[in-house]
Amino acid sequence: MNNNPIAKPANETNITVAGAGPVGALLAIILARKGYNVNVFESRPDSRQHDIYQGKSINIALSDRGWLALEAVGIAEQVRQEAIPMKKRVMHAVDGTITEQYYGTDDQAIWSVSRSGINEQLLDLAEKENNVELHFEKRLTHVDFNTGCSSFSFDVAQSKGHIEVDADYIFGADGAFSKVRRLAQETPRFSYSQSYMPQSYIELTIAANENETGDARFKMEKAALHIWPRKDFMLIALPNPDGSFTCTLFMNYENKNEGEYSFNTLQERIDVANFFNENFADAMPLLEDPIDDFMAKKASPLFLLQVDPWVINNKVALIGDAAHAMVPFYGQGMNCGFEDCRELGEIIDQFNGEWCDIFPAYHKQRKINADAITELAQRNFVEMSELSADSNFQLQKKIEAKFNQLHPELWVPLYSMVTFCPHLPYSQALEIGDQQKLIMTQIMQIPNIAECWEDDFVYQKLLQLVQIHFQKEETKNV
């Protein structure tokens, strides 16, 4: 808790933040530094005092958009000390053959960070602000969308009751299953969609090598995101600082066609064992009781979210997963949430703290970009589970990388625009990416491209197509 609870707020505007996850905590820091008086409420206990994760390492991919936001509050270097760079995808074929794809240039990487670790670091930083108060184990029960008031209930040890919180504005930073958003569904003209994907997932573990130190603790290459792409399903693994890997198996919940694998059809132990042995033979010696885990765990669903508007009555706004929970296939969920916070901070400055201007600008600027990355994330399941194992696709990636080296100002591959260009809006990355796709379709039709892909004429043609295509685009935009 704040050590200085009676500190006078720097200005008289009170803001309630629902949710003390990574986005809620970062938002609180940014708002506090603009002089707002911030109260953060979280339904769960404080993980720094209670081991609510029960030793589970859930990691997430942090990339340049996330780093940029963390740098803005001065915590990037501290987080980086606990983060593991992943410079490439390592693909594991059914027969155990390994292929690699670099994500970008040699000095570019996405980073595996512990979700609880980064959350706790941000909470510690938020608490250092005089005008932030954190309130754990307080469950949101009511929001008044006209006044900015809200109610929370608590039921801890001997203490039970509820509190009313008066504020000028409320942010719902309460995640994919946001209660603020659920309550907002009752407000007029609130369009909302939750649409479940056919895939669900379970988490599995590859433990660290015991009695080893340093990189020898890792049972597979440390500095990589590992994928076992199997078309309709896939296994992925991200490294943890303790030498373990957290793995996620994505698969259809119900099988669409006879004979396909799905969580629903894999009920018998023997079938599960066969499934793992046939599809993940090279991972089997590494995985910790995958069959027991599979049998015991309930598959978690994945859904697409569409919310419009994000801001209600210029009083209550959604941010992070509450506004744009997306599927995890681009590793951009938290990055997008952090970018929401950073850009909100800039918009607050731009409009000199006039919230009647800040909220509309925030909605306009962020929704279009969240929509774009939500769309890209959904498309990326096919890239990860199917195309990453496809030799044509791998060739296309190599051609793009080479052309990018020749003309870095003309061509940045889509993945790099999303991941390594934090100043380029997601919506522009999507648009440029769609143009690039049309161009690459033509390049891949060059006869014997697999043999001649390193030849100069390929890149001359690419250059020509880029010039025609993007010039046309420019004309269109005039």
Added chain:
Amino acid sequence: MNNNPIAKPANETNITVAGAGPVGALLAIILARKGYNVNVFESRPDSRQHDIYQGKSINIALSDRGWLALEAVGIAEQVRQEAIPMKKRVMHAVDGTITEQYYGTDDQAIWSVSRSGINEQLLDLAEKENNVELHFEKRLTHVDFNTGCSSFSFDVAQSKGHIEVDADYIFGADGAFSKVRRLAQETPRFSYSQSYMPQSYIELTIAANENETGDARFKMEKAALHIWPRKDFMLIALPNPDGSFTCTLFMNYENKNEGEYSFNTLQERIDVANFFNENFADAMPLLEDPIDDFMAKKASPLFLLQVDPWVINNKVALIGDAAHAMVPFYGQGMNCGFEDCRELGEIIDQFNGEWCDIFPAYHKQRKINADAITELAQRNFVEMSELSADSNFQLQKKIEAKFNQLHPELWVPLYSMVTFCPHLPYSQALEIGDQQKLIMTQIMQIPNIAECWEDDFVYQKLLQLVQIHFQKEETKNV
């Protein structure tokens, strides 16, 4: 209440129906007659004992699908006594010119019925069933989607509390803002979308002529649905048995372009008066205080709904507006809800009361058709507000009507398939209608079609196109 509350249920299966609107009441009758023990809960008071509609006549369009369902429970003739047939659209142009479009043949009509009237007639009929109990002023608070139990709260006069209701199955017939559906959103893999239309609406009134009797009470032609189509907005009027008309003004809530009308921009009394005088001059002497009404009333929103699945755990199912609330532009909302009930009754027989088979069959059969009519209803705003005033569109309708007379087995216009062919599923009507549209596009390209539309060669060409087109379709389906 049921006069025979201790009657032994014909079988031991208990069903809870949430909602005692027209669909809930019809469902209760159908289920009771299959031998189920039905308890219907409604949050509002019993309108037969309390004037909860405060003299307001809200009417709805009933057509052949609705009648078929009402015939199945033997109440059609009774309802028809209070219903007004509308054989045609009467279009009012800005200058007061009147054009007519028949909906079908001379013996076909859609019917204006009072929503509260039909509801009360159905409630009376439901109460005659020994194994139906109606419970008013009981508000749904909880649904257990695994067991079929539910809870309701009540707070009437001195009596306050809540009741737990044990049942085998629950139907959510609780309308467009269904509480059952809202609670279902928390169940796993429940996809849900509410998407607000740009248009909102308010209701206005044309009062009856006083001191007159019979048809002379009506200030406009009685046997018609009146439309003032103004492209971005429209006014419609449906007759009531008392000689009045209930009118609905549909208009954008916010204006998209400068200078357009919207509820949001029409704030000043003088602007509202100008708006009415400019656009609805011929209706102004008839409307009862339209400017006061406009200023006083809050525009109601319209939204599109998508729900999947309609059935949760084979325990709880949605029906009527709770499953498929749609925009009112095809006059099919209640018809579709009644069809849900009638077809559910048939499916119960088909599967001999085996609910593990009934629910999946109900979902499969009804969702595809509700999706189709939802889509058609959305498209129909343009037809009503814009095309109905378009001379080309009116010509097309005449050509279709004439071809239908020549070859009734080959061509039934889309509107007639939806409205007057209750045994043709909505989904097939949509599919056939899309084919017809392609054909009519070609017919309308015949040079001078406006002059030669009655000539034989037009219908020979149409016949040829139909034969080619639908034969092709058949081949495709093989």
